[in-house]
Amino acid sequence: MKEIFTSRWSLLLAALGMAIGTGNIWRFPRVVAQNGGAAFLIPWFLFLFLWSIPLLIVEFGMGKKTRMGTIGAFGRMNPRNTWMGGFVGLCTLAITFYYCVVTGWCFRYCLASLIDMVAPGGPLPMGNLWCAETTVFWTAFTGTKWQPVLFHLAGILTGSWIIYHGVVRGIERANRLLIPILFVLLVIAAVRAVSLPGAAEGLNFLFEPRWGELLNYRVWLEGLSQSAWSTGAGWGLILTYAVYMRKNDDIVANSFLAGLGNNSASLLAAIAIIPTVFAVLPAEQALSVVTDTGPASTGLTFIWIPRLFEQVSGGRYFLFLFFLALAIAALSSLISMIELGTRIVMDFGISRHRGIVIVGSACFLFGLPSAISPAFFQNQDWVWSVGLLLSGLFFSATVIRYGVDRFRRELVDCPDSDMKLGPLFNFAVKFLIPIEFLAMLGWWFTQAILRFDPERWWHPFRTFSVGTCMFQWGILILILVVLNRPIRRLLFERNGIPAGRIGGKEHQ
Amino acid sequence: MTVPAIVMMIVFCSLVWGGFLSFLSFVWRIEKRKTKDRPEERSF
Numbered sequence: 001m002k003e004i005f006t007s008r009w010s011l012l013l014a015a016l017g018m019a020i021g022t023g024n025i026w027r028f029p030r031v032v033a034q035n036g037g038a039a040f041l042i043p044w045f046l047f048l049f050l051w052s053i054p055l056l057i058v059e060f061g062m063g064k065k066t067r068m069g070t071i072g073a074f075g076r077m078n079p080r081n082t083w084m085g086g087f088v089g090l091c092t093l094a095i096t097f098y099y100c101v102v103t104g105w106c107f108r109y110c111l112a113s114l115i116d117m118v119a120p121g122g123p124l125p126m127g128n129l130w131c132a133e134t135t136v137f138w139t140a141f142t143g144t145k146w147q148p149v150l151f152h153l154a155g156i157l158t159g160s161w162i163i164y165h166g167v168v169r170g171i172e173r174a175n176r177l178l179i180p181i182l183f184v185l186l187v188i189a190a191v192r193a194v195s196l197p198g199a200a201e202g203l204n205f206l207f208e209p210r211w212g213e214l215l216n217y218r219v220w221l222e223g224l225s226q227s228a229w230s231t232g233a234g235w236g237l238i239l240t241y242a243v244y245m246r247k248n249d250d251i252v253a254n255s256f257l258a259g260l261g262n263n264s265a266s267l268l269a270a271i272a273i274i275p276t277v278f279a280v281l282p283a284e285q286a287l288s289v290v291t292d293t294g295p296a297s298t299g300l301t302f303i304w305i306p307r308l309f310e311q312v313s314g315g316r317y318f319l320f321l322f323f324l325a326l327a328i329a330a331l332s333s334l335i336s337m338i339e340l341g342t343r344i345v346m347d348f349g350i351s352r353h354r355g356i357v358i359v360g361s362a363c364f365l366f367g368l369p370s371a372i373s374p375a376f377f378q379n380q381d382w383v384w385s386v387g388l389l390l391s392g393l394f395f396s397a398t399v400i401r402y403g404v405d406r407f408r409r410e411l412v413d414c415p416d417s418d419m420k421l422g423p424l425f426n427f428a429v430k431f432l433i434p435i436e437f438l439a440m441l442g443w444w445f446t447q448a449i450l451r452f453d454p455e456r457w458w459h460p461f462r463t464f465s466v467g468t469c470m471f472q473w474g475i476l477i478l479i480l481v482v483l484n485r486p487i488r489r490l491l492f493e494r495n496g497i498p499a500g501r502i503g504g505k506e507h508q
Numbered sequence: 509m510t511v512p513a514i515v516m517m518i519v520f521c522s523l524v525w526g527g528f529l530s531f532l533s534f535v536w537r538i539e540k541r542k543t544k545d546r547p548e549e550r551s552f
Contacts, residue, residue: 008539038516045523200509207517208510253535260528267524418538 003167005244010168012257013175017332018237019262020182022102023230025326026301028266029273033290035222036213037206043214043223048231048259051224051392051436054428055233056255057421058395061411063242064251069343070236072491077398082488083480084394088236089344090476091391093362094384095235096337098370098377100363103159103330104151108141109302110323116316134306148371153364159334160360163342164353167244171335178332185325186265189272192318193279202278202286206270221443224436229385231262234392237336240343251412252419265329272322273300280311301326338363349495379463383472389440390473396433404429445469 005011032040066073070092074085141147162170193199213219232238238258242251278286289304305322309315338359345355370377399407404426413420445466449457452464460471480487491497509517 008535012535038513038520041516041520045520203517204509204513207513207520209512209516250538253531253538257528257531257535260524260531263524264528267520418535 003244004246005172005241006168008246008249008254010172010176011241011245011249012254012261013179014171014241014336015238015254015258016179016261016265017175018241018336019230019232019258019333020179020265020329021099021230021232021333022106022326022330024262024266025269025273025329028226028230029270030291030300031222031226032206032270033274033287035219036210036216038209039211039213040219040223043220044226045263047224047227047436048263050428050432052227052231052233053255053259054425054433055392055395056231056238056258057251057412057425058399058407058429059233059236059238060242060245060251060255061407062395062398063239064245064249065411067243068491068497069240069243069340069347071344071487072347072497073239074394074398075488075491076497077402079488079492080484081394081398081401082491083477083484084398085236086480086483086487087387087473087477088234088391088394089340090480091384091387092235092237092337093341093359094366094380095388096334096341097363097367098380099330099334099337100155100159100367101148101152101371101377103155103327103334104148104153104371105141105302106323106327106330107154107158108147108151110320110327112137113306113316113320113323116319134303137306138302142374145372149368152367152371155331155334156338156360156363156367158331159338160356162335163338164356166352171241171339174335175332178328182325182328182332183265183268185321185328186268186272189318189322189325190268192312193272193275196276196279196312198279199275201283202275203271205278205287206274218443221440224440225444228389228392228440230266231259232333232336233259234388234395235340236391237340240340241336243343248414248416250416250418251414252417252421256419273305276308276312277304280308347491347495375463379468382464383469386441386444386469387473389437389444392433393437396429396437399429 005014032044062073062077066076068076069085070089071082071085074088075082162174164170165173194203228234238255274290277290280286281289290300306319309319309322312318338356341359341362342352342355345358346352350358370380407429408421408425412425448464448466448469453459453462456462456467457465458467459465460467462468
């Protein structure tokens, strides 16, 4: 039976669930604070239109037209590019492996804050979250090894259980429930934060325009990186959801809604967090707290947030609501990631239920090293989050080869479209995205060479080296290029799908 | 709060949330119209 979203709203909620993840809540407020407040918001907002939305449109167009996961979609656009679809899919799957671990952390903290809320000082084996020693709690949690593994498994089982029920009864129902709740929680947290005495100082810090920062290229590159990672553009996730779009559904307005909805959630999270920090702590300490990365960039969220809420009246309840929002954001993104893997497996003729078992087992096994070793987690986060930029370039390259104008006319501007694309889209895909890719890749590699690992940046087995990126990407690309033809044969010829470029009468 | 911070807060909140809500109401109106034209295609 063909699976299709029952309504446009279901697709939009699923797209929002995909885009709004933990990065909106724990990365965005920190990056804003580190890069000049309101000055950072300008590039962050601009690059939504210059990188993220064009790529979301490309993904929607490819998924809707080809009705296949990343590998099949790239293969149908151009058989020689099948390996690029493989890279996009496997890059996102590599992120899924450690994102399950992150989801497990969020579940653990949500549970701990719930126990603290209903039974203050409750019987938690690792000690109480509701205490000044939040670092002790974090260290005890990650130090046991079995706990991160257990919650990693809980994350996978929850996500897989939802995907097991299919598109309508699983993905659609889950997002209809999760996304409205997430927005309500974020609004409650933001209203509570701005009503705290002293919150104005935090709002000042967040919105005070430090115009000089706009001359700093770092602010622009951070804005571009945040927009690229946060919206999920170029990950292949929207492409996967677009496979289940209704035939007459519009692409352009949906892409704008997904992008703007993601940015709305980020702004709400920043308004919820930064004023709380400034309301509770003296200004100098507040500044160092909001820019603290901590272990695996979790310092602000897992170390400081519990300490801060401790000093706010009714803080126990708000701490639980905060971690509930974080767990929901993580889960809604994880669902889309597991579905990406399942869709790819299903394209090879395997049933959804078997596909879930394969993808779920792979997530558990390949996520284990990240659950156990923080260094491995950080290495994977570095390699594959920068790899996503390459994924974005592959989308752009495939559309350029297909013909950007042809893509726009045939795949996006359909007769039923609510909004038509202008020629600016051609310019964005042809020129802006490749230039932005080069700027971002150059920036992150320069950071690695000058700041992260200046002495051994070329080394393939260092956590944050350029060498480790080149090594892992190189192996993956080599395998995929060698297997390009057999994969095409398995995917298209065995299933009776005409391999080759889409378009023409057969696809009308 | 300082005046520039208030101005920037209004500008960004209007751009981001205003943009999101405008698109939401745009899609809402279109879907409502479509449902009216084609009652068999109910959305939500």
